[in-house]
Amino acid sequence: MTIMRIVFICIENSNRSQMAEAFGRMYAPAGVEVYSAGSKPSGKVNPKAIEAMKELGYDVSDHRSKSLDDIPQDVFDVAVTMGCGDTCPNLRAKKRIDWQIPDPKLLSADDYRQVRNLLGRMVKSLLSELAASK
Numbered sequence: 001m002t003i004m005r006i007v008f009i010c011i012e013n014s015n016r017s018q019m020a021e022a023f024g025r026m027y028a029p030a031g032v033e034v035y036s037a038g039s040k041p042s043g044k045v046n047p048k049a050i051e052a053m054k055e056l057g058y059d060v061s062d063h064r065s066k067s068l069d070d071i072p073q074d075v076f077d078v079a080v081t082m083g084c085g086d087t088c089p090n091l092r093a094k095k096r097i098d099w100q101i102p103d104p105k106l107l108s109a110d111d112y113r114q115v116r117n118l119l120g121r122m123v124k125s126l127l128s129e130l131a132a133s134k
Helices: 016-027 047-054 109-132
Strands: 004-010 032-038 076-081 093-098
Touching: 004 016, 004 109, 016 032, 016 047, 016 109, 047 109, 076 109
Parallel strands: 004 032, 004 076, 076 093
Antiparallel strands: none
């Protein structure tokens, strides 16, 4: 069986990409590996992200903020950036997508949840598109 690898990238790897990775792990079928990383990782996952995902029954409290060097150096099938202007030229990917998603770190809890829910919908849609293109 061929493994598909997806990576979600933002600058700090503490909010958007962490939640996208969590949704990927929640929704991806067998044979899909999901990662996240940041170009300048903050070193921690934002407590707002931990709480927002906990509300959906997914625990990211054991996740850590990772750099691009901390993820496999293989060729990824898809690299998704989060509208942060990071193209990550040294990351090898067959397909690159940029999602224009606002950084939620300074948003209120309700607005943060809206970004979380948007990410959930976008990850589901991406996984459906990838499954349909197989």
